[in-house]
Amino acid sequence: MWMMDWLLGPFTDYAFMRRALAGSLCLAFAAGPLGVFLILRRMSLMGDAMAHAILPGVAVGFLTAGLSLAAMTVGGMITGLVVAVLAGLVARLTPQREDASFAAFYLVSLGLGVLLVSLKGSNMDLIHVLFGTVLGLDDAALLLVASASSVTLLALALILRPLVLECMDPLFLRSQGAAGSLIHMAFLLLLVLTLVAGFQVLGTLMVVGIMMLPAAAARFWAGSVGRQMVQAAAIGTVSSYTGLLFSYYANVPASPAIILSAGCIYFLSIVFGSHGGLLQAARQARARRRRLSRISEHF
Amino acid sequence: MSGAVIELDQVSLGWRDRVAVRDVSGSFARGSLTAVVGPNGAGKSTLVKGIMGMVSPLRGYIRLAGDSRTQMVCLPQMGELDRSFPVSTYDLVAMGTWKRTGAWKGLNAAEHERIQGALDLVGLADFGPRIIGTLSGGQLQRALFARLLLHDAQTLLLDEPFAAVDRATTEDLMALLQRWHEEGRTVIAVLHDLDMVRRYFPQTLLMAGQAVAWGPTEEVLTAENLHLARHLCAGDYL
Numbered sequence: 001m002w003m004m005d006w007l008l009g010p011f012t013d014y015a016f017m018r019r020a021l022a023g024s025l026c027l028a029f030a031a032g033p034l035g036v037f038l039i040l041r042r043m044s045l046m047g048d049a050m051a052h053a054i055l056p057g058v059a060v061g062f063l064t065a066g067l068s069l070a071a072m073t074v075g076g077m078i079t080g081l082v083v084a085v086l087a088g089l090v091a092r093l094t095p096q097r098e099d100a101s102f103a104a105f106y107l108v109s110l111g112l113g114v115l116l117v118s119l120k121g122s123n124m125d126l127i128h129v130l131f132g133t134v135l136g137l138d139d140a141a142l143l144l145v146a147s148a149s150s151v152t153l154l155a156l157a158l159i160l161r162p163l164v165l166e167c168m169d170p171l172f173l174r175s176q177g178a179a180g181s182l183i184h185m186a187f188l189l190l191l192v193l194t195l196v197a198g199f200q201v202l203g204t205l206m207v208v209g210i211m212m213l214p215a216a217a218a219r220f221w222a223g224s225v226g227r228q229m230v231q232a233a234a235i236g237t238v239s240s241y242t243g244l245l246f247s248y249y250a251n252v253p254a255s256p257a258i259i260l261s262a263g264c265i266y267f268l269s270i271v272f273g274s275h276g277g278l279l280q281a282a283r284q285a286r287a288r289r290r291r292l293s294r295i296s297e298h299f
Numbered sequence: 300m301s302g303a304v305i306e307l308d309q310v311s312l313g314w315r316d317r318v319a320v321r322d323v324s325g326s327f328a329r330g331s332l333t334a335v336v337g338p339n340g341a342g343k344s345t346l347v348k349g350i351m352g353m354v355s356p357l358r359g360y361i362r363l364a365g366d367s368r369t370q371m372v373c374l375p376q377m378g379e380l381d382r383s384f385p386v387s388t389y390d391l392v393a394m395g396t397w398k399r400t401g402a403w404k405g406l407n408a409a410e411h412e413r414i415q416g417a418l419d420l421v422g423l424a425d426f427g428p429r430i431i432g433t434l435s436g437g438q439l440q441r442a443l444f445a446r447l448l449l450h451d452a453q454t455l456l457l458d459e460p461f462a463a464v465d466r467a468t469t470e471d472l473m474a475l476l477q478r479w480h481e482e483g484r485t486v487i488a489v490l491h492d493l494d495m496v497r498r499y500f501p502q503t504l505l506m507a508g509q510a511v512a513w514g515p516t517e518e519v520l521t522a523e524n525l526h527l528a529r530h531l532c533a534g535d536y537l
Contacts, residue, residue: 040384162402165394168384175351175373176397223430225385 010248019137020244023145023201024258028210028236030149030194033156033229035215037187040225041167044212045099049106050188051195051208053083055113058129058199063120069140073196080192083109113204132203134244134254141200148197152190159186164225202255209259210236217266220273235265303364304329304454304485305350310359312342312349318357319345323510327487327502329364332480334496334516335489337506338532343489346506347373347458350487369398372452374443376459382432388442389427392417395449417445422471437468444472455479457488461495473499493520507531 010017038047057079061071087105091098117126137145156163165173166183173180198207218231243258250257271278303326312320320342327333335343348354349361351373363371393406393414400406406414418424421441431439440460447455457476461469477499479486490496496503496516503519505511507528512519 040381159402164384164386165397168381168386169379169394171353171373171375171379172394174353175375177369178397178402223385224387224390228385 007245010245016135016137017244017248019142020134020254021241023137023142024134024210024240024244025237026142026145026149027194027198027201027207028214028240029233030152030156031198031207031211032214032218032232032234032236034152034187034191034194035211035213036218036225036228036232037163037167038191038212039215039219044216046102047191047195047208047211049087049102050080050084050191051199051204052106052110052113054080054109054192054196054199055129055204056109056116058196058204059113059116062125062129063116069144069200073144076196076199077192079109080196081189084188084192128203129199130203130205131253132199132201132206132255134201134258135247137201145197145201148193152194155186155190159183163187202258206255206259209262210239213259213262213266214239217262217269217273220269220275220277223275236262239265302329303327303362304331305364305487306360306362308360308362310349310361311357312345312354313357314354319508320349320506321509322359323506324359325504325510325513327485329485330480330483331502332476332486332500333488333502333504334500335487335504335506336491336493336496336520337511337528340508341506341528341532342508343506344376344458347375347456347487347489350456370453372447372450372455374447374455374457374460376462380439380443382439385430385432387427388423388429388431388434389414389418391431391442392427392445392449395446398450413449414445417448418442420448421445421475437464440464440472441468444475448475452484454485455487457486459489459491461490461492469495493525496520 011021035047038044054076057075057077058072059075060079061068061073061075065071083102083105087098087101090096090101090105094101113129114126117129133141162173162178162180162183163186165178166180170180173183194211195204195207198210201207202210214232214235215228217235218228222228222231239262240258243261244254246252246261247254247257269277274280306326307323310320310323311318319340323346335346337343345354349356351371352361393410395417396406396410396414400410415424415427418427421444423438423441423445426434426438426442431442434442444460447457460472460476464472473495476486476488488500490500497520500516502514503516504513505519505524505528508531511528511531512521512524
């Protein structure tokens with residue numbers, strides 16, 4: 001009984017813990033599957049870049065309307081998409097590779113964003129924007145995260161088939177007359193939407209963690225892209241719960257605790273994972289050696 | 300001969316700083332089986348991309364007969380597919396139904412039957428659930444041929460379909476090419492193995508930046524034409 005109490009108590013006793021759990025679960029559902037595609041497209045750093053790219057927009061929203069959710073969200077969406085398009089253009093028009101141009105743009109965005117927030121806000125405001133307010137989610141923020149992740153999951157379901165094709169065989173998709181770049185833009189839009197919603201919960205610096213870590217861990221547990229997406233959402237869910245619990249009992253900030261539990265699952269997956277985990281690889285190597293030695297005894 | 304499916308009129312293709320194909324004129328007849336041969340860098344792949352409409356001509360025109368744009372399918376070089384992408388062989392083959400199913404429609408029983416039928420035909424009957432990353436090069440190429448089968452296209456362009464594929468696989472896949480030819484489809488394949496071209500392909504286009512020769516295989520693959528092609532391509536580097 002005390003076990004149940006220990007595991008569920010914080011959430012039954014405190015409304016802010018329930019809100020935190022609901023918010024981070026919504027985020028994990030949408031972020032994990034998106035992260036799987038970021039990894040498959042070899043754009044792992046892109047999530048990071050986009051998360052920083054939304055910062056100046058959020059800051060402008062904050063400067064003009066204070067801590068208004070709508071203003072910060074719209075601002076973040078705008079700068080996120082502008083940076084995505086600009087960085088893509090630079091990569092297309094100059095010899096600079098896409099990862100480098102994204103890195104350049106997001107570093108500028110980060111600098112600009114932090115500068116803008118400090119123009120008017122206190123250090124506390126900056127901390128809120130960078131690290132989120134998962135333990136202080138109000139109705140509006142919860143609603144935003146829930147709607148954003150619902151829209152993301154539905155849209156992802158709609159574009160899944162062309163998106164998979166676009167990632168694995170873009171030439172084939174183009175030869176079939178489908179617009180691969182439109183799919184790419186739709187994917188970027190969903191990415192920015194999720195990141196903007198997520199920054200309310202985990203902050204712009206931490207939100208990428210709930211996107212990439214579960215996705216990176218899922219790769220060790222599932223073979224196909226569909227299963228990886230489900231696994232990533234599940235791992236994100238578990239990390240959110242354990243992270244919040246840890247933060248409650250150890251009295252540490254919640255969003256790094258969530259990211260760190262996702263990190264623990266990632267490290268465990270590297271070792272124990274059923275698809276390319278280290279232990280599995282060692283077992284296979286041993287079995288191979290035994291087979292070989294049996295064959296050589298034979299002769 | 301019942302007319303040209305693809306007609307090239309003084310076509311030049313290339314990118315900003317490099318012209319890969321110069322002034323090619325000629326046509327692929329409906330139902331013909333043509334090999335495109337030539338040294339590396341001769342512009343063979345570029346020509347295929349031009350015909351597929353993925354590179355627009357710098358000069359000249361590429362004319363496609365009637366409905367052939369929608370009735371055409373291309374097998375690009377293997378390097379352009381992400382082999383580490385986690386999908387099953389069955390799903391890879393199922394992508395061949397795109398023209399009929401598009402982004403949203405489900406696969407009905409008939410399509411499932413055709414997919415399994417295509418897998419059987421290329422000798423991958425039991426490979427459906429295997430993730431493509433676990434297939435060998437030859438097996439993957441068989442799967443890509445199965446995907447081509449599902450298109451049911453009237454014109455097929457294949458860019459080095461037998462590169463990095465063992466002998467048995469090459470023979471099986473060549474049999475498929477011949478079958479398509481017998482069914483009256485137009486088949487164009489970029490190849491390196493001249494013996495194979497002589498044995499199986501009635502028509503040949505010899506490329507070396509330009510069209511060195513185009514016509515019946517025995518008239519095209521003469522010693523002096525091949526020598527000229529090598530010479531033309533080597534000249535680019537001098």
